[in-house]
Amino acid sequence: MTNSDLTSTVKAMVFDTFGSVVDWRSSIVRDLTRWGQENGFSADWTAFADKWRSMYQPSMEQVRNGQRAWTILDVLHRESLEILITEFGLDAMTEAQRVHVNRVWHRLDGWPDAVGGLTRLKSKYIIAPLSNGNVSLLTDIAKYTGLPWDLNLSTEIFHCYKPQPQSYLGVCSILQLEPSQVMMCAAHNDDLLAARNVGLKTAFWPRPTEYGPSQTKNLVATEQWDIVATDIRDFARQMGV
């Protein structure tokens, strides 16, 4: 399929958010460093952010495999935070401070190309996040960093977590589109593979420092995705806007 076929077929684009659109790691380190200085807490906030993110997939896995009932990501993040607080010796944090720190995931900045690239894409396509972040989290991020989404398609709406197929098929159903009219857009090959397996189109760009300077995964496209771009601005250019 050539790009001109794609630009006429694709009606909606859904975007992985953490890592693909927003730079969670730098944002968290910046936010908690400043907050720690102002509130008398000191820690290796980079290690803290990385450890927190490493607990993300295991925490969702319990929901995916049915060990626990549907639970939104804010709650999973909070449970992981409690473990981290002990590990990093931050037990003096008050409840209000824990709530504030947990909501750092609502205060993430976009990568530099995100707002510009998405604004161009929105002129022709329906654009929405498709993230495991809950609706409230994604709403807050969008307002915080200015992401111009047409609508908010958290997997919370479908009560599942990517890469469960219902995440992608739920989007097609709620938008009344065929899977081939919807493009999953991400910096993560596994997300795209799961989307392609149920018929969606795919677009990839790398975020080689998402996990810091020693990142080893998702540096390049591991499959022949429909679009491989350098970033969201380049992706917009390839999609004709």
Place this chain on the structure above:
Amino acid sequence: MTNSDLTSTVKAMVFDTFGSVVDWRSSIVRDLTRWGQENGFSADWTAFADKWRSMYQPSMEQVRNGQRAWTILDVLHRESLEILITEFGLDAMTEAQRVHVNRVWHRLDGWPDAVGGLTRLKSKYIIAPLSNGNVSLLTDIAKYTGLPWDLNLSTEIFHCYKPQPQSYLGVCSILQLEPSQVMMCAAHNDDLLAARNVGLKTAFWPRPTEYGPSQTKNLVATEQWDIVATDIRDFARQMGV
């Protein structure tokens, strides 16, 4: 509660859409008149629009009272359209034409104050439609007429229809807000009453020609709503933006 209390308490505003934000009647008459001329169908399109709208509440009532399973508004509109087509002698319409005509509900223009007023409100508050229109319908309207929603809160997400309480409480839950932090905004007193009954704040402005020049309902606020405005721009002014 004074306006300054309200402007600090309210975090999110949800808007009735048909009639309150978009002018469904004039939009449908304009759209179908032009379409009819181009496609050789003639009818009293004003009567057609009014009759279609009169079938709206009865069709949803079957879902509300459990007589039928959850069904989105596009499907209810289509069923009503089939009856209208016969009544108005338009049986020559092809299937593709029926699909196009049914989607006139996706092509509604905002009232003149809508985009300007909402844009101002968005600078301070989370803004979203809370409409019985399905997600795809609301997404299309927003792109068609340029409504700057932060997110799309169709009652489809909660599998119910306003004024069922779960419509309003579902919004509070998904946004992680208390009912008193959410304001229901509409040109319809009954919608506001149902929202206030479960604790939401309320804002009213009239749309005295929503149903045409001989409208008798919703010309004025019938209760002491938190805000009574002349239109969405005036509402924004009263809410400090």
